[in-house]
Amino acid sequence: MDFTLLLLIPAIILSIYSQVKITTTFNKYLKVASAKGVNGAMVAQKILASNGMYDVKVEMTPGKLSDHYDPRSKTVRLSPEVYSGTSLASLGVAAHEAGHAIQHNNGYFPLELRSTFVPVAQIGSTLSFPIIILGLILGSPSFLNIGIYLFTAVVLFQIVTLPVEFNASRRAIGQLQAHGFIAPQEVTGVQKVLKAAALTYVAAAIAAILNLVRLFILSRILGEE
Ligand SMILES: [Zn+2]
Secondary structure (H helix, E strand, O other), X not given: OOHHHHHHHHHHHHHHHHHHHHHHHHHHXXXXXXXXXXXXXXXXXXHHHHOOOOOOEEEEOOOOOOOEEXXXXXXXXXXXXXXXXXXXXXXXXXXXXXXXXXXXXXXXXXXXXXXXXXXXXXXXXHHHHHHHHHHHHHOOHHHHHHHHHHHHHHHHHHHXXXXXXXXXXXXXXXXXXXXXXXXXXXXXXHHHHHHHHHHHHHHHHHHXXXXXXXXXXXXXXXXXX
């Protein structure tokens, strides 16, 4: 029995909880129409224009909660429910993605740091576990350690993602209020949606950290054998 597997239990519970939380909260506020009645695409466009960012496109992308900002093509991509929706959930997510575009435009440091981590994190997430498993099969602490270094890059990426996400949501609330897209009594609803979304990133980071702790313990055990 590998007792280090116990470390993964809180990680699994938290990640399931965060997925349930974002789905239920998003769906709940998708049914709450904003008083002003503008849709997500208009909100994103207005926020971009008011920040002088006329070169950033706003497009519809298929899927649910597939919304993202693509810095390479300078495009805010919104899922159909967000793009055309006038709900508090739609406006919150649209403004959040526009918030990422503002971060990019302003050279917001945590976003730049995150971007430089992307290639390393991609290599790390592809190669770390095959190398770790190979290390465990061969009983080779050095293989295991290489895998751990690679996985550390993934963990660091997950951690730098957190300030980027929190900041985009803060900007979203500020922009929605500044342009009068949401009334004061609607702020709480939008905040709940964005907090639930942020929780999924927190859960991913905690899960990654717990995985890393587990790998450290395994490499210690292997080193002593
Ligand atoms: Zn985001």
